[in-house]
Amino acid sequence: MSNIAQQKPRRRRNNILATSSVTIGPTPQTHLIDADIFNEPTRERLDMGGNKWVRFFDQNDTFLKSLIAVVNNSPTLRRIINDKTNMVVGDGFIPVIGRPNSNLASSTTQQVTFTQEQLNYIETYIDKVNLHQQNLAEVTTALAHDFDAFGNCFAELVRGEGFVYIYHTPVYMTAFRKAGSDKVVTSVGIYDNWEEVPLTSEGTQYASKGFREVPIYPRWSEKDEYGIDRSIIHIKQYAAGYFYWGLPEWIAAKQWAEIEYFIQRFNSSKFENGFMPSGLLQFFGSMSNAEAKSLLEAIEKKFTGAGNNHKIFMQVLRDEKLRANWVPMSQSYDGEFLQLQELAASNIVTANRWSKSLAGFAQDGQLGTNQQLRQELEYVQNTVVKPRQNLLLSRIINPYIYESTLVDTNLPAGLQFNISNAMPVSFVGDINIDQSLSVDEKRELLGYSPLGNNDNGVDINAVANAYGIGVRSGAITSQREDEVFFRDIANLPPMSPAVEQVWLDEGVRRPVTLKSTEEREAELENTQTNEPNPTI
Secondary structure (H helix, E strand, O other), rough: OOHHHHOOOOOOOOOOOOOOOOOOOOOOOOOOHHHOOOOOHHHHHHHOOOOOOOOOOOOHHHHHHHHHHHHHHHHHHHHHHHHHHHHHHHOOEEEEEOOOOOOOOOOEOOOOOOOOHHHHHHHHHOOOOOOOOOOOOHHHHHHHHHHHHOOOEEEEEEEEEEEEEEEOOOHHHHEEEOOOOOOOOOOOEOOOOOHHHHOOOOOHHHHHHEEEEEEEEEOOOOOOOOOOOOEEEEEEOOOOHHHOOOOOOHHHHHHHHHHHHHHHHHHHHHHHHHOOOOEEEEEEOOOOOOHHHHEEEEEEEHHOOOOOOOOOOOOOOOOHHHOOEEEEEEOOOOOOOHHHHHHHHHHHOOOOOOOOOOOOOOOOOOOOOHHHHHHHHHHHHHHHHHHHHHHHHHHHHHHHHHHHHHHHHOOOOOEEEEEOHHHHHHHHOOOOOHHOOOHHHHHHOOOOOOOOOOOOOOOOHHHHHHHHHHOOOOOOOOEEEHHHHHHOOOOOOOHHHHHHHHHHHHHHHHHOOEEEEHHHHHHHHHHHHOOOOOOO
């Protein structure tokens, strides 16, 4: 039921709501129970309690702690969130000029060529983006993880003289200042122990312990005594009925993730506590304690330990009443709830909009080829990963870069970042190596030097063949510099003094044609014989 519907007509109040949160309760229509309902505090509840801060969803972070526990202990959920995070962060950032993540269908990005000096400076700048010595990729990884794990993430910008730092702020350290009648949230409180802060207080009494209130970007705080001002950026996954906070997209599978943990916990406890003797062997008779102890030790030595399994135990008795009594104790060591575990994993995958193959599960009747994995990767890349990249770039990364360009003139004006997408499965597995690569390229992949190339990458065979054709056709006249060149690219020793002398004597070597020596000498003699006498 909405907040408007809950207002009583006999109490005339301001009809402008401070939040758009709604209260959901167990009704015959919803069939929900209290334990499965996650409600933000409503405006009426905040006003009645005098609260100035809104936590996620109570002061003790009960709901958030349950999310943390599930994310850390559900194997399937943790795997998917980590895979999503890695794909969102990608292989690195691509510097561009313009807006690579514009909301317009037509891109306004300008592809420019940065100088090596500019690229070096940009790389140095993002290699250390805060006093924790983190690089921009590490901060982005933490933000992407929180966004998928908890449906919310926070990035704090700290601006000073000539620098802008960016910090990942954990969700558990945050609370929103209650919105006013305009329904605009203006600031976030940051503190590492909210459980000791009354939500009805301003929190300033804890400033000496690190409490601070930071305006939401693009607003900035007033500069402190060190000339530092701050701003914070919050992004969330939209959930109907929630105003301050978002919910993770896998929230519908929260119980399935808990079941996955319970199953492994049950089987682990059963394994730890389920060891018992294989049976009970009872002897009936009259013997002293020493005789009984000796008998037990002899039986234990005879029938326990390596190499003593499946031996036969026999007795020869005078009285049937003295026979040994064997009581076997059976125990099953097969894991229980296997089908339930598979169902839980399948529902976790579905809630995350992922695929079972990418989550590490083999599927019956499918070979799991590179083509299948690429198709599934392309689907999640377009429907899950790319939207998250655009959100992080437009709301956090590029605003940080923009603020940085305002205080550091060494950064190119208009600099923005894009993300290079990571593709765990490539086309390499589908390529026919013999048809696509030469012998030298194959050797290079294996780490060996190509046979036809020298250390500088020059194709000796191609150069030598072209040179030979030119010399034989008479288009090229050999000279000393040619031999120096070929010796150099072939890593041959320098010319000996005798060879140098030949070149000094001849200077050049006449072009070699396809005719034989005899044919060329005859042609020369014929030319000289038929030459007319010069006129005197």
